[in-house]
Amino acid sequence: MSFKINWNAIEKQSLSSYTTELLNEALNVGKRPNILSSDIKIVDLNFGNIAPDFEILEIGDLGPDRFRGIFKFKYYGDAYITVNTKVSASPLKIYNDNILDELNEKKNSDFANSEEVADFITPNFNVSDCDFDIPLNLTLSKFKLSSIIIIVFSKTKGLTLVFKNDPLESIEVSSTFDRIKPIAQFLQKKIETQISELFKEFLPSLLYKFSLKYTTQSFDQFHKDLLNEEQDLEDKRVLLKDLDPEQPLRISPGSLMRLTRLSSSRQTLALGGKLSCDRMNDYIVTKTFANAILASTNTFNLNKIQLSNADFQYGSIGTKLSIIKNFQTRSFLKNSYDGSKPKRRTIKIGMKSRNKKNVASSTDEDSTSQSNVSTASTVVDQQLTSTPIISKSAPTSPLLFNKSTKKSSSEIYKDQMMYSTKNGYHIDKSEQLKIKNRRLKLDKLITGSPHHLPTTNLVVEAPPPYTL
Amino acid sequence: MDYTQRCFYTASNWNDENSYESILATSKNLLNFKIPDRFKLNISSKNTEYSYSSVTLSQLNKLSGSLAYMYCSADLKDEYQSSKNLQLQSVLQGYRLIQPSSSSSLLKTNQRPILLYGKMYFPSQFLEAMIIKRISLNSQLILKFINTPKLNKLQNSTSIMTLYYQKQNEKSSQDFIFCTNEALFGFRNLYNIGNNSNSDDSSLLSIGFELWYASKSMSPGISTALRYSTHLSSSGKPLTMTLAINPLLGSIESTYAIKTDLSSTFISKYDFNIYSYESDLTLGFDIWRYASDSKPNHNHNQREKVTGGKHQFVNTSIPLKNKNSRNFNNLDELEQEEIVNSFMQVKPNKLIIENNSKNFINDLNSANFTSSLKCFTSLKKNELGLLWEGKFKDWLLTTGLKINYKDNNSIGPKLYGYGLELQYSS
Amino acid sequence: MSGLNLSEESKERFGKVIESSKNIAHYAWLPLILYLGWQSTSNKPSLINLLSPLPTA
Numbered sequence: 001m002s003f004k005i006n007w008n009a010i011e012k013q014s015l016s017s018y019t020t021e022l023l024n025e026a027l028n029v030g031k032r033p034n035i036l037s038s039d040i041k042i043v044d045l046n047f048g049n050i051a052p053d054f055e056i057l058e059i060g061d062l063g064p065d066r067f068r069g070i071f072k073f074k075y076y077g078d079a080y081i082t083v084n085t086k087v088s089a090s091p092l093k094i095y096n097d098n099i100l101d102e103l104n105e106k107k108n109s110d111f112a113n114s115e116e117v118a119d120f121i122t123p124n125f126n127v128s129d130c131d132f133d134i135p136l137n138l139t140l141s142k143f144k145l146s147s148i149i150i151i152v153f154s155k156t157k158g159l160t161l162v163f164k165n166d167p168l169e170s171i172e173v174s175s176t177f178d179r180i181k182p183i184a185q186f187l188q189k190k191i192e193t194q195i196s197e198l199f200k201e202f203l204p205s206l207l208y209k210f211s212l213k214y215t216t217q218s219f220d221q222f223h224k225d226l227l228n229e230e231q232d233l234e235d236k237r238v239l240l241k242d243l244d245p246e247q248p249l250r251i252s253p254g255s256l257m258r259l260t261r262l263s264s265s266r267q268t269l270a271l272g273g274k275l276s277c278d279r280m281n282d283y284i285v286t287k288t289f290a291n292a293i294l295a296s297t298n299t300f301n302l303n304k305i306q307l308s309n310a311d312f313q314y315g316s317i318g319t320k321l322s323i324i325k326n327f328q329t330r331s332f333l334k335n336s337y338d339g340s341k342p343k344r345r346t347i348k349i350g351m352k353s354r355n356k357k358n359v360a361s362s363t364d365e366d367s368t369s370q371s372n373v374s375t376a377s378t379v380v381d382q383q384l385t386s387t388p389i390i391s392k393s394a395p396t397s398p399l400l401f402n403k404s405t406k407k408s409s410s411e412i413y414k415d416q417m418m419y420s421t422k423n424g425y426h427i428d429k430s431e432q433l434k435i436k437n438r439r440l441k442l443d444k445l446i447t448g449s450p451h452h453l454p455t456t457n458l459v460v461e462a463p464p465p466y467t468l
Numbered sequence: 469m470d471y472t473q474r475c476f477y478t479a480s481n482w483n484d485e486n487s488y489e490s491i492l493a494t495s496k497n498l499l500n501f502k503i504p505d506r507f508k509l510n511i512s513s514k515n516t517e518y519s520y521s522s523v524t525l526s527q528l529n530k531l532s533g534s535l536a537y538m539y540c541s542a543d544l545k546d547e548y549q550s551s552k553n554l555q556l557q558s559v560l561q562g563y564r565l566i567q568p569s570s571s572s573s574l575l576k577t578n579q580r581p582i583l584l585y586g587k588m589y590f591p592s593q594f595l596e597a598m599i600i601k602r603i604s605l606n607s608q609l610i611l612k613f614i615n616t617p618k619l620n621k622l623q624n625s626t627s628i629m630t631l632y633y634q635k636q637n638e639k640s641s642q643d644f645i646f647c648t649n650e651a652l653f654g655f656r657n658l659y660n661i662g663n664n665s666n667s668d669d670s671s672l673l674s675i676g677f678e679l680w681y682a683s684k685s686m687s688p689g690i691s692t693a694l695r696y697s698t699h700l701s702s703s704g705k706p707l708t709m710t711l712a713i714n715p716l717l718g719s720i721e722s723t724y725a726i727k728t729d730l731s732s733t734f735i736s737k738y739d740f741n742i743y744s745y746e747s748d749l750t751l752g753f754d755i756w757r758y759a760s761d762s763k764p765n766h767n768h769n770q771r772e773k774v775t776g777g778k779h780q781f782v783n784t785s786i787p788l789k790n791k792n793s794r795n796f797n798n799l800d801e802l803e804q805e806e807i808v809n810s811f812m813q814v815k816p817n818k819l820i821i822e823n824n825s826k827n828f829i830n831d832l833n834s835a836n837f838t839s840s841l842k843c844f845t846s847l848k849k850n851e852l853g854l855l856w857e858g859k860f861k862d863w864l865l866t867t868g869l870k871i872n873y874k875d876n877n878s879i880g881p882k883l884y885g886y887g888l889e890l891q892y893s894s
Numbered sequence: 895m896s897g898l899n900l901s902e903e904s905k906e907r908f909g910k911v912i913e914s915s916k917n918i919a920h921y922a923w924l925p926l927i928l929y930l931g932w933q934s935t936s937n938k939p940s941l942i943n944l945l946s947p948l949p950t951a
Contacts, residue, residue, distance in 0.1 A: 090717055091687025092680055099649055102626050103594070103616065117589070120596050121614045121628050123645050123654055124489050128680055128689035132717040132741065519931025539930040584930060586923045595920050615920050618913070627916060 020045050026206055027083075034097040037133045038086035044139075048078035057148065065155035073149050073167070080141035087136045092129035096122050137176050140191065144169035147199075159211035161204045166196050254443060471559050472520055473583070473600070475547035476540055480581045480602055485564060486641045487634065488656035488676035491693050494708050495723040497561040498735045499752045499844045503853055503868035504887030512536075512893040514550075517543045522587075522893075536587035536596075551893045552862040556837040559864070560857050562754055563725060563733045565706055565829060580604075593617045607635045650682040671698035690716050704824025705729075718743040730831055731756040752844035757858075759836045842868075850874040851884075864891040 020042045027040045052075035061068040088094060099122055103114035147167030152160040173191050177183040477484045484490065505528070512522030520538040525531065549555070583600040599611045610632040618625040630647040638660065645654035658676035673696050680689035693712035699705060707726040713719070718741050725735040737750040839858025845851065855868035869886035 091682070091685070092689040095650060095652065095682055095685070095687060095689075099628065102649075103614075114592075114594070117594050117596055117614050120598075121612055121630055121647075121649075123630060123632075123647060123652070123680075125680065125689065125691075126488065126492055126678060126693060127691040127712040127714045127719065127721055128678060128716075130714050130717060130719045130721070130739075132719060132744070134744075516931055516935040518934045519928065535924070537924050537927045537931070539927045539934075541934070584927050586927050588924060593920075595923060597923050615916060617920055618917065625913075625916065625920075 044082040050077040142172040505885035542581035650684040699825035748848035
């Protein structure tokens, strides 16, 4: 199994500048080596257009709070980086500094002694150790990397990354000293070893530190980040907000659960994002998070069949409409005409909401048909809890109809009567609560009594609700 | 301990200024002086005739200290002074009066004095050790080594040893240096030109060079320097000019230092790099303050400068055979001729210069200073350093600070460090 | 070089000897200086007198 990384998605100005900042900080952390006389500054950083290849070789351990896997990593990209620094070319100055460093390393408590001791032992150079700094521009390009990497992640210990072999195959180094062959060669060699070192030691430790930042963060904060980040994700992915931009979380928590549970296997391996809130990670879905989702779902109308732009794109609108049509004509025909007004229902398509007339365009229905209609819509509502796109599950509604009416048809009828008397389908809070309760009961019923489920076998002709 | 070491040199008649190492000493003393960066207390004493001890406590963030002992086979009672009656100019490093090494650099009792020195720092337990052994009349051996203890299994102890073999005579001096760190070899050479040992010609031209090669890291180092020191003819004020070049890195350093007065020195240094065209001008001065009760009588000195010529001349220049017979007429003809000849050789102009310079030095050596203020500023680095050293009761106080008055990153001057050092010796 | 044909074990032993002699030198240096000072003095001062860097009355 391998990944396709949407490389262009990360090639953004903000990410590039963020990485520059991060690298600037990371490169200059601690004491700089004696050969450098100024900080390393990244002048230019470009990720290129070619993405690295990842291939899963083995997943050793996979759990909600830990992960261990072996990957094959390959990168033959066109990324490049230009850094600027100053090199001290005075060998005896470096000599002095080296002695001091060595003593500083050895000291166990204070700094002062090493300076005095170093002063004592070094011969007093006269002008031989004068400052002489050469500015250096260094461009690294044409990275060729390939390695087998082992990633171990655990919630408590953070992320550990190990390169099994030296990942660097080749690299092109160009610098201010390109004209001077020996120095250029020396730099090339030096940088190759340095980069190997970087991959072997520096990068893992950096990643480790970086991951600790996230794992030690409280989960509340983590979820807040998650909610915020949803707002500005790439539009290439289909997000909840695409379905209804006005209310990005117009989806019931239950269906969210189901959806994410089904896609959890993919999502735990996702490289781009953080952890999703799914059943696999149910410890993540804390009470506060669930409440936040519930609160945001409180406002929406449960009695709508919604169609989205995606439905139009995928051409499933026709089938949906015909399903609704069939269902309605059947319920109409089943109940004899008794002169009462037909039940109106709204079908929302994408941004614009249109009122769709009954397919049969009948002007009146009898009172018994009302009860059927109401139960039918409740079933749709119930299905709504299981899928993000309600209209797709519409075909199942008649089949579940019997089951769900068994218990609560009279109650639903009452509700429905109230709905119909109101303008549109606005539901007030108390009713909302009732619906919620009912939905929970239904949920329990469905999950608690598996022998009822065989009826759902008939659903198969409907497309699975999570194809998107 | 530096002071005791110098005392040892004086006692053993070793001229440590006759070395390439100290060719730029004046500019180093006045422009690169060390500014204390912490609170430090140093108490040292002469325990017996031959042993000295010193304890230092310093506080920056943590308290640390050191304990030093020294053994010297020569008795330094003539040179070593307690801080109570110490002459400030003998311990504070300022303008170096360059005097040609005296021809009479004979060991006092024909012995080979030895100096052993050890210092241990706490709590780090670093050890500093030094042995100075006079091998012969004009050569000595210095062995310095440091060692860090092995406190736990993981640490390796660091030990570095530096060995100096120094040879000197009036005309030249050679140092051979070997340091175990990176296997550094060094060679220094200094020639004194225009120095006639039997005259008091105060101007001296010295040329020297040094070569370094660290064989493990293959890093070379080379520098060459020229120093010219003389006295102003009008007032006998000494001045020193140096020019040091590092041909490898293309840096040229020139300094000009003059003692403008008995109690003040001005120095300027100009650095230039021929490869990078970087340059820097550093200016510095030091001012000494007299003790309130012992202002030297300048008028008296002035008079003596003019009139003392003959007196001086008689005392030193002329090898009189019969010192009792001061009357010229009483001398026999041969002697008369001799004296006349030596008078003929001596140019009065030169005599005045020499005389002035001698007086200047004598005044300087006898002056009773109580404090000195040193200041330097570098125009490129925007640095300013101040150091005050003085005597307070029986204590020797040193305090100073270093600031960067125009930092790129911060607004306003930035303080690098400041500190106070207290020294007492008995 | 004689060091070339030394066995691993003797090399190790050699290193240990060097290490321990270094340690001895490290801690014996100051006492040695003190002893020399004491020995060369005619009136043989007391140990406290020799050790203390504080001025004696």
